[in-house]
Amino acid sequence: VKRAADEIPDAPASLYLRPTLIGTDPVIGKAATPSDGTLLYILASPVGDYFKAGSPMKLLVETENMRCAPHMGRVKCGGNYASALPWVLKAKAEHGAHQVLFCPNGDVQETAAANFALINGNEIITKPLTAEFLHGVTRDSVLTVAKDMGYTVSERNFTVAELKAAVENGAEAILTGTAAVISPVTSFVIGGQEIAVQSTERGNAIRKAVTDIQYGLAEDKYGWLVEVC
Ligand SMILES: Cc1ncc(COP(=O)(O)O)c(C=O)c1O
Numbered sequence: 385v386k387r388a389a390d391e392i393p394d395a396p397a398s399l400y401l402r403p404t405l406i407g408t409d410p411v412i413g414k415a416a417t418p419s420d421g422t423l424l425y426i427l428a429s430p431v432g433d434y435f436k437a438g439s440p441m442k443l444l445v446e447t448e449n450m451r452c453a454p455h456m457g458r459v460k461c462g463g464n465y466a467s468a469l470p471w472v473l474k475a476k477a478e479h480g481a482h483q484v485l486f487c488p489n490g491d492v493q494e495t496a497a498a499n500f501a502l503i504n505g506n507e508i509i510t511k512p513l514t515a516e517f518l519h520g521v522t523r524d525s526v527l528t529v530a531k532d533m534g535y536t537v538s539e540r541n542f543t544v545a546e547l548k549a550a551v552e553n554g555a556e557a558i559l560t561g562t563a564a565v566i567s568p569v570t571s572f573v574i575g576g577q578e579i580a581v582q583s584t585e586r587g588n589a590i591r592k593a594v595t596d597i598q599y600g601l602a603e604d605k606y607g608w609l610v611e612v613c
Contacts, residue, residue: 444475468496498561566591
């Protein structure tokens with residue numbers, strides 16, 4: 385971060401750090417075996433506030449196709465993003481959706497680049513940590529802050545049927561991720577039917593609680609902030 389200090393943009397833009405690990409053994413057969421030599425490097429890139437508060441966020445609920453192979457979901461590898469792309473492009477072209485919520489066989493998991501949580505009254509529901517999806521740090525921060533805000537946090541499996549019924553009865557939903565920050569969902573497309581989310585109030589309040597800590601506007605009770613420059 386010190387080396388890239390001149391590139392750090394003003395908030396709400398930020399410097400995105402992406403550690404990357406590649407195998408470097410000069411043997412073509414290594415495609416099928418682990419590499420003994422590796423290179424670890426860190427991409428440091430200025431990024432904008434891509435999902436601004438108040439932007440629409442329409443999610444296509446995809447129940448037939450997966451984001452990636454189930455045992456690889458927890459790993460942040462490039463192939464997983466390529467694997468999700470056809471469904472994301474199709475959802476944009478056919479439904480004007482901004483993202484795809486992957487729910488193989490009805491199991492609500494995550495989008496192509498962010499975790500997902502349902503806010504049903506005082507309960508925040510999100511899938512428990514399994515190998516199938518990425519264990520985002522923002523998910524963890526949201527659950528920590530939400531508990532302190534008085535929410536009941538339920539890390540449990542839930543289905544598209546439960547999601548649909550909850551949203552029709554006034555539940556909210558959010559995407560969480562370093563790039564997405566905390567983006568309230570504004571509508572879902574489920575089985576060809578568009579369902580509007582009635583409110584984004586709770587999601588926006590959680591977003592503010594987390595970003596206030598990031599920007600130093602609220603006390604950091606959790607020891608998340610590190611001074612580097
Ligand atoms: C597939 C996927 N899920 C979830 C996340 C959110 O993770 P984090 O909160 O660590 O950024 C990301 C972020 O890049 C992601 O690519």
